[in-house]
Amino acid sequence: MMRSLVISILVISLAAVGSVFALNIVSLERERLRREEGIGIVMPSAVARIVALEFKGIFADIIFSRAMTYYGGKLIREEELTGEEWDWIYKNMDLATDLDNYFLDPYYFGAVNLSWGANKVKEANALLEKALKYRDWDWTIPFNLGFNHFYFLQDNKKAASYLIEASKRPGSGNLIPTLGARLEYEGNRTENAVIFLEENLKTTDDETIRYIYEERLKALKSILFLERAVTAYQSRFNKRPKKLEDLIARGIISEIPKDPYGGQFYIDEGGSIKTTSGLFHK
Structure with missing residues (x-):
């Protein structure tokens, strides 16, 4: 004893x-x-x-x-x-x-900043994959993985599989299955990215993360606006505009929106709308 x-x-x-x-x-x-x-x-x-x-x-x-x-x-x-x-x-x-x-x-910092700001999507996804295992009730984790595969890696099939996973988790809402179906099509990349970010904003309480999402959403909406203007220009004049100023000169738009990151929007050689900021504060 x-x-x-x-x-x-x-x-x-x-x-x-x-x-x-x-x-x-x-x-x-x-x-x-x-x-x-x-x-x-x-x-x-x-x-x-x-x-x-x-x-x-x-x-x-x-x-x-x-x-x-x-x-x-x-x-x-x-x-x-x-x-x-x-x-x-x-x-x-x-x-x-x-x-x-x-x-x-x-996990959220990695999803938001490593992918967008650092161009380290692989590392961001590694953190999210870990979160996927442990936070198995949280629909936002597979949702963010879906966004990264869709927007950065341009792997719509993989993105859709993550959205299916997100839709099975509580609180995910009715939009996610619809968005997953939209990813079956290769087009509407910017429009789908806008929908992704709008959905993320609905469930984000952290003010810093909200600010980051809101700023990127504003930039993507400007890009979407310019993409639609370019399409309208092509439909009317049967040719692509060489520069964004052509859209103003031909009365398609009244002004070029400002990039919230301080860059300048432009049309690249492939006809896509890009910005000199890369959607990140330098």
């Missing part, structure tokens, strides 16, 4: 020491978050899990906050992120979601 008591005391003591150690690490990480501005080495997931002990959720918050602090600082200074910096941010999102598999914010 005495031996059992001694063993119990040792186990409790070791657990207490481990908790104190982990709390000290948490405190040090928070202090480092306040001090550091540059990127550094991202702790391997296996090591982080050992160090965090039962405080994995707190560690995930710290890791995510550190990456967001760095990202926010770059935006405030109007500095473009390098490929190395985007890789570092992705690794932090990946680590945060390894520690807390249900942590929505890193």
